[in-house]
Amino acid sequence: MSNGQLAADYARAPLLIPGPSLWMRQLVAIFRIEFGKSFFSRRAFACYVLALLPILIFAVAAFEEGDARGGPVFESIENAREIFGYIYSALILGTVVFLGSASIFTTLFRGEILDRSIHYYLLTPVRREVLVTAKYLAGLSCGFVLFGLCTIICFVLLYLPFGMGQLVSDLTSGIATQQLGQYLGITLLACMGYGSVFMATGLLFRNPLIPIVLIAGWETTHFILPPALKIFSIIYHLKGLLPIPMDEGPLAVIVAPPPVWVSIFGMIGLCLLTVTATIFLLKHLEVKYTDE
Amino acid sequence: MNRAEAISVENDGGCIALHDVSKFYGDILGVNRISLEIEPGITGLVGPNGSGKSTLINLIAGLIPTTRGSIEVRGVSPSQPDSFFRQLGYCTQYDSFPVGVNGYEFIRNTLRIHGYDKSTTETLTELALQQVNLVKAAKKSVEAYSKGMRQRIKLAQAICHQPDVLILDEPLNGLDPMARAQVIALFRQFADAGKIVVISSQILHEVDLISDRVVLLNSGYLVAEGDLSHIQSETGEPMKIFIRSRDAKDIAARVFDLEHIVEAQLHYDGEGLFIRTSDADAFFLAFNRKVMSEGWTIESMGPADETVEAIYQHLIVEQQVAT
Amino acid sequence: MAIFLKAYQGYSGPLSPPMSRTLVIFRYALADVFQSRLFVAFFFISLLLPLFLMCAIYVYHNLELLLQFDVTPEDLTTINGTAFTIAMQIPQNSLLFLMVLGIGPTMISPDLRNNAMPLYLSRPINTASYISGKLLVLIFLGSLISWVPGLLLFFLQAYLAGGGWLGDNLQIPVASILTSLSWIICLSLVAFAVSAFVKLKSVARMTFFGIILLLSVTGAVIEDVFGGLGAYVVNLYAGLEVLMTYLYNADSDLLGFVPQMDVGIAVLQFLTFSLLALLVLTWRIRAFQVVA
Numbered sequence: 001m002s003n004g005q006l007a008a009d010y011a012r013a014p015l016l017i018p019g020p021s022l023w024m025r026q027l028v029a030i031f032r033i034e035f036g037k038s039f040f041s042r043r044a045f046a047c048y049v050l051a052l053l054p055i056l057i058f059a060v061a062a063f064e065e066g067d068a069r070g071g072p073v074f075e076s077i078e079n080a081r082e083i084f085g086y087i088y089s090a091l092i093l094g095t096v097v098f099l100g101s102a103s104i105f106t107t108l109f110r111g112e113i114l115d116r117s118i119h120y121y122l123l124t125p126v127r128r129e130v131l132v133t134a135k136y137l138a139g140l141s142c143g144f145v146l147f148g149l150c151t152i153i154c155f156v157l158l159y160l161p162f163g164m165g166q167l168v169s170d171l172t173s174g175i176a177t178q179q180l181g182q183y184l185g186i187t188l189l190a191c192m193g194y195g196s197v198f199m200a201t202g203l204l205f206r207n208p209l210i211p212i213v214l215i216a217g218w219e220t221t222h223f224i225l226p227p228a229l230k231i232f233s234i235i236y237h238l239k240g241l242l243p244i245p246m247d248e249g250p251l252a253v254i255v256a257p258p259p260v261w262v263s264i265f266g267m268i269g270l271c272l273l274t275v276t277a278t279i280f281l282l283k284h285l286e287v288k289y290t291d292e
Numbered sequence: 293m294n295r296a297e298a299i300s301v302e303n304d305g306g307c308i309a310l311h312d313v314s315k316f317y318g319d320i321l322g323v324n325r326i327s328l329e330i331e332p333g334i335t336g337l338v339g340p341n342g343s344g345k346s347t348l349i350n351l352i353a354g355l356i357p358t359t360r361g362s363i364e365v366r367g368v369s370p371s372q373p374d375s376f377f378r379q380l381g382y383c384t385q386y387d388s389f390p391v392g393v394n395g396y397e398f399i400r401n402t403l404r405i406h407g408y409d410k411s412t413t414e415t416l417t418e419l420a421l422q423q424v425n426l427v428k429a430a431k432k433s434v435e436a437y438s439k440g441m442r443q444r445i446k447l448a449q450a451i452c453h454q455p456d457v458l459i460l461d462e463p464l465n466g467l468d469p470m471a472r473a474q475v476i477a478l479f480r481q482f483a484d485a486g487k488i489v490v491i492s493s494q495i496l497h498e499v500d501l502i503s504d505r506v507v508l509l510n511s512g513y514l515v516a517e518g519d520l521s522h523i524q525s526e527t528g529e530p531m532k533i534f535i536r537s538r539d540a541k542d543i544a545a546r547v548f549d550l551e552h553i554v555e556a557q558l559h560y561d562g563e564g565l566f567i568r569t570s571d572a573d574a575f576f577l578a579f580n581r582k583v584m585s586e587g588w589t590i591e592s593m594g595p596a597d598e599t600v601e602a603i604y605q606h607l608i609v610e611q612q613v614a615t
Numbered sequence: 616m617a618i619f620l621k622a623y624q625g626y627s628g629p630l631s632p633p634m635s636r637t638l639v640i641f642r643y644a645l646a647d648v649f650q651s652r653l654f655v656a657f658f659f660i661s662l663l664l665p666l667f668l669m670c671a672i673y674v675y676h677n678l679e680l681l682l683q684f685d686v687t688p689e690d691l692t693t694i695n696g697t698a699f700t701i702a703m704q705i706p707q708n709s710l711l712f713l714m715v716l717g718i719g720p721t722m723i724s725p726d727l728r729n730n731a732m733p734l735y736l737s738r739p740i741n742t743a744s745y746i747s748g749k750l751l752v753l754i755f756l757g758s759l760i761s762w763v764p765g766l767l768l769f770f771l772q773a774y775l776a777g778g779g780w781l782g783d784n785l786q787i788p789v790a791s792i793l794t795s796l797s798w799i800i801c802l803s804l805v806a807f808a809v810s811a812f813v814k815l816k817s818v819a820r821m822t823f824f825g826i827i828l829l830l831s832v833t834g835a836v837i838e839d840v841f842g843g844l845g846a847y848v849v850n851l852y853a854g855l856e857v858l859m860t861y862l863y864n865a866d867s868d869l870l871g872f873v874p875q876m877d878v879g880i881a882v883l884q885f886l887t888f889s890l891l892a893l894l895v896l897t898w899r900i901r902a903f904q905v906v907a
Contacts, residue, residue: 026407029404033404037390117389119384120402121354123382126373127375288359
């Protein structure tokens with residue numbers, strides 16, 4: 001029997017009938033490939049650097065005797081938690097997760113278009129819904145693992161100057177677990193929300209920098225926006241979930257934070273909407289590689 | 293009933309059927325009103341640069357949507373990717389690959405996405421690599437492959453799931469003569485198994501060698517399609533016939549007695565003769581009578597221009613010169 | 616004798632001076648920049664601000680016109696270094712950042728992506744003249760939208776104000792030129808260094824934007840947590856604010872929060888960033904390519 005006949009027999013051996021079982025196998029296959037790419041490729045280096053930056057700051061804060069003003073960095077555990085809330089809100093959520101999601105999720109499709117390799121996916125017998133979902137889940141997992149780990153490590157480093165006893169006491173009393181859970185939940189929702197938006201803009205815009213700069217501008221200035229516009233800002237919904245409310249400065253338009261369920265379901269709704277839009281865009285994608 | 297409708301009626305779902313397909317990139321024409329049926333066997337797609345070959349191939353492979361008209365491959369439309377791409381393999385002209393993979397991973401990943409289980413994936417990957425003779429280099433990064441190796445790994449990726457329809461855009465580019473022979477044999481093997489193989493190429497003599505049929509495109513329009521003798525007879529152009537005979541000089545001197553002779557040219561060795569006739573059938577009939585009456589000895593006789601190159605020369609180059 | 620030995624004769628005539636070869640790179644890179652309609656639009660929009668300020672200065676000195684609006688000269692603020700900083704230099708700094716963000720990362724990355732470096736550097740062009748040629752484009756365009764209209768405004772104001780205004784405010788033209796050039800050169804070199812690593816234009820732009828955003832936020836966070844000089848060292852914009860306030864002799868209270876950093880340190884910060892970027896560039900721009 002020739003190689004060709006043998007291969008033909010093998011190819012037909014397991015009857016691949018389209019249906020949930022096949023879709024699940026395809027989803028897992030794409031997820032594994034994309035997760036590997038998002039986590040271990042050269043492009044992932046930027047995300048590692050982003051995730052390490054807050055860890056570095058907390059490590060310095062933990063081992064530093066005092067700050068430049070002469071006093072201790074953390075005056076008390078309450079003050080430390082407030083500082084954590086501030087750093088989490090400004091640096092981890094507003095910058096690290098935002099830029100990290102932009103990098104991971106924009107690359108999912110736009111990266112492959114720029115590498116001229118998207119056609120390999122489009123030439124496989126995969127429903128576009130499966131392809132988009134698998135890629136999105138891979139990006140989400142990568143983002144959450146990296147930035148979730150970053151949040152956990154920073155949170156643990158926060159307790160270092162107060163000793164392990166304080167950490168154990170806070171864990172058992174539930175303060176630490178509740179706060180850490182909330183921060184992790186916000187990180188997950190941020191990855192979901194920003195990720196789905198950046199995945200869609202990655203397909204929609206030839207130059208992905210334009211939406212990133214526009215969204216960054218919108219998110220940075222959300223605090224001065226009127227209430228009717230604030231609701232279109234992801235960070236407004238996420239900041240409403242923070243365990244410690246943040247002061248947004250003298251220029252901020254003060255508005256009561258949205259109810260928790262609105263923030264959570266709003267983010268899930270945004271995610272569903274943008275993933276559906278991505279599927280639509282992918283179905284109408286014309287593979288025509290041009291110079292950047 | 294127009295031609296497109298006729299094709300639609302005739303189509304039994306076993307071929308590639310294009311119904312009045314047009315593709316425009318804004319104001320620029322890709323291909324215009326193409327109705328075509330590609331049967332099992334090897335079909336060569338020929339045309340000058342910018343004639344719309346790659347556009348047509350990308351349309352058939354579902355990588356770009358049509359502006360007008362519809363395409364079906366064995367009865368399935370590209371809008372149903374889960375069944376469409378199970379039967380189609382496409383070796384593109386794009387010389388690019390996913391970042392950071394080696395040859396083995398490249399094929400294996402494709403098969404995993406198809407939904408094959410682990411052991412079938414591994415077996416099919418190895419078989420595809422064997423078919424393109426790339427087993428030894430399989431674990432090397434694709435980025436480090438030579439042009440020929442990249443071409444072969446793309447081919448392996450196109451055939452790894454044993455598709456019924458194989459579409460190949462310039463598949464012989466960068467291959468050395470031995471690899472070319474192997475790859476051509478592989479195409480023939482596919483065609484002999486009743487599969488459809490469509491090859492786009494600029495190398496006319498190779499298309500001539502491989503193809504059962506040709507499709508000629510020019511400036512986005514379908515110029516001709518079918519087997520070579522059929523196209524040649526439909527062109528209505530003088531046909532070139534080569535006659536090998538020891539009496540070639542005598543024949544050359546007297547052949548103009550016959551009607552329909554346009555040109556006669558003696559071969560350099562004096563034992564052969566090229567004749568151009570405007571009506572091949574009438575010529576053969578009259579020439580037979582003449583041979584009998586003159587007692588000439590004819591060693592062989594046959595058409596000398598049933599080649600893609602000749603048809604290309606006539607239908608495309610001469611038309612371009614004329615316009 | 617081989618045929619090429621009979622036919623080939625190397626060029627033995629005089630070579631053009633090295634500077635003119637740098638200008639060849641400059642000329643072609645400049646032409647490339649103007650191929651983008653988006654940039655052309657941006658460039659002309661950038662010139663609207665000086666045009667508006669020119670009109671404002673004219674109105675400022677037109678007593679009849681002012682009286683029609685019931686405004687007396689005493690109601691108006693004095694035009695001095697602070698006014699120039701607020702009305703001209705600060706908006707221009709943002710425009711210059713956007714300009715460098717748009718075209719800086721696109722200068723080198725396409726040459727690296729298309730393996731053009733061996734072609735450039737096999738001519739009598741060295742790394743320095745290549746970088747200078749590209750840098751000149753940004754300096755030229757940046758100057759046209761920053762200190763050149765700044766000088767025009769300055770002389771218009773001096774002409775209309777008369778008296779000793781010119782002598783009293785001679786620091787303004789010097790400040791405009793030095794601040795703009797420092798900002799353009801430093802940002803451009805950082806953008807070049809990024810694009811020398813990232814071969815795709817879009818990714819290079821995103822990376823450059825991410826680095827600048829991250830450095831600013833990190834600087835702000837460090838300032839809030841630890842205080843002291845360390846906060847500003849990573850924040851390029853903080854250095855610019857210090858340099859600008861000093862050179863314009865501007866009132867820091869009116870400018871808002873200006874970091875408490877020595878001018879010398881701000882200059883050192885700019886020099887360090889530029890030198891680091893230059894080091895990266897000389898390392899990455901080579902006359903050979905490395906194949907994986």
